[in-house]
Amino acid sequence: MTIVPENDTPFPENVDRLFTDCRVATMVSGRYNSMENAALAVAGDKITWIGPKNALPDPLPGNPPVTDCNNHWILPGFVDCHTHLIWAGSRAKEFEIRLAGASYADIATAGGGIFSTVKATRAADEDMLFNLASRRMAHFLNQGITTVEIKSGYGLDLKSELKMLAVVGRLQQAFPPHIEATFLGAHAVPLEFTGRSDDYVRQVVDVMLPEVKRQGIATAVDVFCETIAFSRAQTRQVFEKAKELGFAVKLHAEQLSDSNGTALAAEMGALSCDHLEYLSEHGAKKMADHGTVAVLLPGAFHYLKETRVPPVETFRQLAVPMAVATDLNPGSSPVFSMLPVLNMACLLFGLTCEQALAGATFHGAAALGLADRKGSLARGKDADFVIWDVDTPADLCYFTGITPLKQVVIGGKPIRLEN
Numbered sequence: 001m002t003i004v005p006e007n008d009t010p011f012p013e014n015v016d017r018l019f020t021d022c023r024v025a026t027m028v029s030g031r032y033n034s035m036e037n038a039a040l041a042v043a044g045d046k047i048t049w050i051g052p053k054n055a056l057p058d059p060l061p062g063n064p065p066v067t068d069c070n071n072h073w074i075l076p077g078f079v080d081c082h083t084h085l086i087w088a089g090s091r092a093k094e095f096e097i098r099l100a101g102a103s104y105a106d107i108a109t110a111g112g113g114i115f116s117t118v119k120a121t122r123a124a125d126e127d128m129l130f131n132l133a134s135r136r137m138a139h140f141l142n143q144g145i146t147t148v149e150i151k152s153g154y155g156l157d158l159k160s161e162l163k164m165l166a167v168v169g170r171l172q173q174a175f176p177p178h179i180e181a182t183f184l185g186a187h188a189v190p191l192e193f194t195g196r197s198d199d200y201v202r203q204v205v206d207v208m209l210p211e212v213k214r215q216g217i218a219t220a221v222d223v224f225c226e227t228i229a230f231s232r233a234q235t236r237q238v239f240e241k242a243k244e245l246g247f248a249v250k251l252h253a254e255q256l257s258d259s260n261g262t263a264l265a266a267e268m269g270a271l272s273c274d275h276l277e278y279l280s281e282h283g284a285k286k287m288a289d290h291g292t293v294a295v296l297l298p299g300a301f302h303y304l305k306e307t308r309v310p311p312v313e314t315f316r317q318l319a320v321p322m323a324v325a326t327d328l329n330p331g332s333s334p335v336f337s338m339l340p341v342l343n344m345a346c347l348l349f350g351l352t353c354e355q356a357l358a359g360a361t362f363h364g365a366a367a368l369g370l371a372d373r374k375g376s377l378a379r380g381k382d383a384d385f386v387i388w389d390v391d392t393p394a395d396l397c398y399f400t401g402i403t404p405l406k407q408v409v410i411g412g413k414p415i416r417l418e419n
């Protein structure tokens, strides 16, 4: 294990809290950069110093409160860069139908799947959605997730999409994790537009996007580019308008087939392309050329009993950054924690533990355009981290069924977790 003192900057004058006797994996540049016998100082909501404990001044200036970490590991809080955390209704029955042999696409084509969640989400009022989503957020926090992206996309009409994004706004006020809101109006062609998908895309472009912009309730725009959803040409229309309005863009791409959406998204400057099981070499090269992050979603792969894996080796060779995320949603990935995702990323997709952890931290932050603040531990970064009772960071990929979490710190503040 490498022991890298992170910096030799002088110890700061103002420290609000000091964490000592820890081991730290900074995940800077997606590497462990492990430090033993370390200490980490926080002022306000930022990290101000990380270094060897024996380099601490004695006495400590300002006599800050000190947390003894008992030699536990500190890692950046998890960044879950792809979720559909707000929904109503249940898809457990659909799970049973799929176990009996029906495919995800069959169910969607028959008006189930996403459409059943749309029906329930449209019917739920904002308070009900907020209450359902709050339980999920509390659970995420208990699992060490400190930054979350949340998509709309189960409304599919102006009123219901705005309702979902209003719920995201309430979650941003109510919970400590940083939340990024993404507008996914182009998630599926709503049943009332069957056979008229271009008309629906016009609604998204001419009505929904400008209103979402006017209300300032999302920062990014996502599209599901797939045979059962939207074409490349339709994706382009949505992205052109989104970019004109100043949104970041990202794409659900090559999940069930190769629509070559990734190349389009990369060329249009997408932050990330997500899923990617059916990605071609051409698409991967476009991602490399444009610095697009590949967001791998092994939960959806697992739950859909997919057999084709994303081209991880190609990503490695082309140095395409790989993030991993839960894709929490009631259909393809009812996964409420990063820990099983890390495990699946290793066992199903062949990532190393370091790559999986980098995907859940450093590259996850890059997928949200937040790499300068989140996802790694260094002086000047946001003080969002988790103290884990593990022998080595790899334990977080290796164990299943336990959450060996000791403390979550967000914005420099220890968070009281509720059960």
Ligand code: NIG
Pocket: 084, 113, 114, 117, 224, 252, 255, 300, 327, 329, 330, 331, 332, 333
């Ligand atoms: O990321 N692929 C499209 N959207 C979600 C699934 C949504 C659903 O099935 O409700 C996904 O897998």
Ligand code: FE
Pocket: 082, 083, 084, 252, 327, 329
């Ligand atoms: Fe998704």
